[in-house]
Amino acid sequence: MQEYLSNTENRTWQAFKLGDRKAFEKLLNQYYPVLLNYGQRLIRDNDFAQDCLQDFFIDLWNHRENLDTPQSIKAYLFSSYRRALFKEKTRNFWNRNVIELNEEYEIEVQFNIETYLINNEIEHETLLKLKYYLSTLSKRQREAVYLRFNQELEYEEISQIMSINHHSAINLVYEALKLLRKNWVMSFIICLITIQ
Template structure:
């Protein structure tokens, strides 16, 4: 099946059904499309790139081996992010890289860096403004960073963010994002006049 047929949400359902039927081409397409996305997301929780690669290889192997028992996800992207996140936390716990008492609802680290795709950056910003924004991103809480990443870097809905981050209600996802943006605005405000003259 041509990759051009996999473009819409409907075609992703067909892709998933073909995976469940054991179609290796469908599995290869899911791997090709989602491995980079999952790697970019998971590497923000740990600096151990090898662990993340091993975890994802294991994750995709299990996906294929357990394909007959898989239910049709409403959204493949958020389903895979939820599943990979859970598996990563288990891997980190097993490798003693997850601090004691930390569960799936929290993270030891979450590295958030500026991205050209992020709507937080506007083209008219100077290099200095981007550096300042990067510094301010590091002042956000780990949960705020993760919510910002999922919302603006991966374009997920608040419902999907709540599911991925194991939040009890969707409003908590909205609150995390709104507070992070408000905090960034507050932190950047004292520097706005300085940036205007450079």
């Protein structure tokens, strides 16, 4: 199944490189929404994320002939778009206080339980503790978890996108999960409440 998928993907990519508009449209339909979702999480400014994504795809089209054929098209698009976003952002801050890139970015990844806790203004002590624990998750942990759970990417792909090594990618997800697990009983109860 996986093999088959990557084969058709590969063919689409090759066709796109040769200037096939249909293939380009196919790539757009498949990746534009997910990339936009990712971009809007990385940058608070939705318009900015969208403008960047448009420019990104236009660039991609204009340079299609010189592109390599990546192992994973999804990972390639995610990492290039991520880079383009940050590059554009630093350029916007050009000549002003330029901050270390890694510190600068934000990520909007909120777990369902967090939202539940916030929305219901929970005052129970143990739940407050859980809310606190969740808030201590780092941006990188959140990003890795998002890429794994929502975008269903392999760790190899995540490491490529976030420019970290394979192990760090796994660690980021596992550490986040351990933190969640510490409170899993509470989570379970909350989920029951939420479902009802």
